[in-house]
Amino acid sequence: MSWLLDESHLADLSRGATLLGTGGGGDPYIGRLLVAEAIKEHGPITVLDPDEVDDDLFVIPTAMMGAPTVMVEKIPRGTEPVLALRTLEAHLGRTAQATMPIECGGLNSMIPLLVAARAGLPIIDADGMGRAFPELQMETFSVYGVHASPMVVAGDRHETVIVDTGDDDVRMERLSRACAIQFGGAALIAEYAMTGADVKRVAIPRTLSLGIGAGRAIREAREEHRDPFAALAEFFAGTIYQNVRPLFRGKVSDVERRTVGGFTRGGCTVAGFDGGELELRFQNEHLLALRDGEPVCVVPDLICVLDDTSAEPITTESLRYGQRVVVLGISTPPIMRTPEALAVFGPAAFGLEQPFVPVEELVSERFSEPVAV
Amino acid sequence: MSWLLDESHLADLSRGATLLGTGGGGDPYIGRLLVAEAIKEHGPITVLDPDEVDDDLFVIPTAMMGAPTVMVEKIPRGTEPVLALRTLEAHLGRTAQATMPIECGGLNSMIPLLVAARAGLPIIDADGMGRAFPELQMETFSVYGVHASPMVVAGDRHETVIVDTGDDDVRMERLSRACAIQFGGAALIAEYAMTGADVKRVAIPRTLSLGIGAGRAIREAREEHRDPFAALAEFFAGTIYQNVRPLFRGKVSDVERRTVGGFTRGGCTVAGFDGGELELRFQNEHLLALRDGEPVCVVPDLICVLDDTSAEPITTESLRYGQRVVVLGISTPPIMRTPEALAVFGPAAFGLEQPFVPVEELVSERFSEPVAV
Known part of the structure; x- marks a missing residue:
């Protein structure tokens, strides 16, 4: 069943996503502020259950890439991830009907929410890492046959790079990483465009809810003086x-x-x-x-x-x-x-x-x- | 006046382009072999005088980028520069009516000839460096207001990257260089798309002929036992x-x-x-x-x-x-x-x-x- 995500979910998600980040994924703090701002402006975000999406729904996942040590200090404008999505849409000649996280850990639990709020898209409650991983080919998407290319890397001066390495997601990672380094160590990306049918086959389901639930479990235990x-x-x-x-x-x-x-x-x-x-x-x-x-x-x-x-x-x-x-x-x-x-x-x-x-x-x-x- | 370039011009051009390369630009030897092969297959290449092209002619220059020490050892397939051109055409939604060198020194006197022969396009007798330079923003094109973006970088496994940095050609250079390094130190590119009117304003005229002429002057002096x-x-x-x-x-x-x-x-x-x-x-x-x-x-x-x-x-x-x-x-x-x-x-x-x-x-x-x- 689809549901609405609003500002009240962000503190739990932030805590849970840091946990699922297993040390990485970037601290979600800045991302959380950007999402809160975007929800204030554009209203709550519709979250779609992966099992219920239409098979022909067109999905473009969005994320930030880079060293966490850079991501916590290099604050994004907030407009780059939507630019990445729009650039990929223009390149593919197709409009996204939803976005989705590529990882459910850390900052990247927030970036697709920012895109969803700002672009007025629903977000799918799933991802391709089931945690955070350091490299972009480390996706169940890639493992089970949905490839990242063509992908877009966008910088904070609104530069864009469209990378196409065919089925070779390791090469895609090397190329986009080189670009992210040129962008100062972090960049915003849109990649792994897929259909609703693909989502059901290759994504790890309900990991956005998982992050919120883990964060809530810790908070409620604290509030009720139970062992978190x-x-x-x-x-x-x-x-x-x-x-x-x-x-x-x-x-x-x-x-x-x-x-x-x-x-x-x-x-x-x-x-x-x-x-x-x-x-x-x-x-x-x-x-x-x-x-x-x-x-x-x-x-x-x-x-x-x-x-x-x-x-x-x-x-x-x-x-x-x-x-x-x-x-x-x-x-x-x-x-x-x-x-x-x-x-x-x-x-x-x-x-x-x-x-x-x-x-x-x-x-x-x-x-x-x-x-x- | 337009004229036909055939295999008989290549030895002189190779020598003259090495001279104009002022030490760089990459040894044209491999490029010369690729062009000779392409001319054998597709026939001679039409060379257009820059002063005579139509103002609305659509031109996509092509080249190789990378360290000369790499370019002499990493032999291109020969299909990448056409791939770069085609990828830029698809991105711009416009078909090139001619190609042009971006530099007149070394290997890059040959790459656009390879594209011209293989894609069946004329080549414009002009360039944007008037010699060889190490970086891609070092172009009279850029100096006088025609920018490189969007540009395409293509690798030997037929990966492509489309870089768009707006008017910032230095950033374009940094990004495409990072990609070329990932491609093993050298890559094939299409950039600085422009019109015939732009060519007349921003290009250095007749530098392809200049290379051939300089190479011929040395050869004829040797043959006639004059001081070269x-x-x-x-x-x-x-x-x-x-x-x-x-x-x-x-x-x-x-x-x-x-x-x-x-x-x-x-x-x-x-x-x-x-x-x-x-x-x-x-x-x-x-x-x-x-x-x-x-x-x-x-x-x-x-x-x-x-x-x-x-x-x-x-x-x-x-x-x-x-x-x-x-x-x-x-x-x-x-x-x-x-x-x-x-x-x-x-x-x-x-x-x-x-x-x-x-x-x-x-x-x-x-x-x-x-x-x-």
Whole structure:
């Protein structure tokens, strides 16, 4: 059923999207302000359930690309993502009837809402990453045969670039990334144009609602003085993400972070309150969690770092020495764990040697057994 | 008057274009082979005099961009420049009635001929650099108000990128350069679409003929056992380039060359047979010649390094220790020496401190006075 998204949803979505961003995706704060402004001006946004859209609905997803460290400092005008959409429409000679997120983590939960509000389009409650990923080919869209080209990259001086690499989405990523770097490290994009029938086949359903629900679970637990981590576990148990596992609890003892090649790369060490340590490695997003040297959560499963009392999610560019954190592992839905999907965004795609093993197999503790957190 | 260019012109053009390349523009050898092949298949190419084209003729110039060191090793398929043209036509919704060089030096004297032969278009005997320059905004087209956008960059896997930066040709250069680097360091382009009326106003006329004439002057002097340098001086005296000045004669004693940011950068020292030394600095093309520390030729005037007996022009990527060379300075036409033009491709545009002074004012020797060479 379609529903209306208004300003009252944005705080929960912002928190939930930061969680689903698994460290990356860019802090949604600026995007949230832009969306709030746009909703004030243009009214609430119609959200379409992916299972109910017409098969011939024409959809153009929109997003921001770039290093999160840049995205939090380089504030978009707000008009570029609509420019990207309009430029792709003109190029294709077809008018979009809806937009859709390409990822459901971080800032990119907000950008398509901004486009929806400003262009007067509905948004589809689905995406192609089911979290945040650092590269644009890392999409279930691409995995299951909908390609990004032609795509549009737009800059803040309203420059546009239309990239067409045919079926080669890795090459599309390299080219558009080079353009985003020229645009100052971040740019707005429109890509992966598809039909409603494609959406049903290749998108991860209801991840916009998922973000709102996760954010709401944390907020309500706080308001009702319940354990927000248990609340999260309970919330996800009712979704296709299903399993939440406590990975570690401790103090951030080391952070190494650099912005290279348009990405934020690095690692983080968490020293356990009860001894031991957790090592995290990231490229924009967390990719691998090693507890005392042993893998406990591997990409594409979600590795989420949260403040240990408020359960506020912490992005990789906000990690600081001394933060007291809880680290959670969350299982991804089956569509993201097929061999085809793992080939595109599993550990080997990031140069990691660890094979993918589902987090629920690596870690047996649950939140009903109050052991690790 | 229009005329037909066939295979018999290509050796002279290749030699003359290397000379006009002033060290850069890429060795035309591969391009020449591709054009010869295309002429064999499709017949001779109609060359249009720029003063005689219809004012409403629609012209799309074509070229290759990239570091010369890459262009000589990364052989194009031959189909990319036509793809670039066709992609720009589709984007603009207008069919090209002619192509034109954007530079008259090196490889880019050949690429538009390849397009003309393969696409069955005439070529206009003019260009926008009057030599070779390393960057795409360094065009009389841009100086006098015809901008590059929208432009197309095409790669050897038939990927295309359409860049639109409005009136900002420097930004166009940065973006397309980033794409060319992603394409392996070189790419084929279509840009600066314009009308016949624009051509008359902003292009440097008859530089295709100029290249053929310069190449022919060297060849005929060799065949007739005349001094090829005097022959060149005599040939240019009858053109808008007019002044040829002997700058130096000696042996290459040092070459420093690196491929950075998509360019070939470096310098070269020539030790004089009669003492003294000449220092050359280049970014793809020669930019500055210092004789015993004093400027004797400054960009945009042409600095040409030739073999000291055969007068074969030597490109920056072919400079080797021990080569015996003659270095010539050649004056550029008035359209390239206006304050607006010098702001875009004069010495300051390359970060050089020397002001532009015409070569004929810096060096008084002529070839009729056999002093320096």
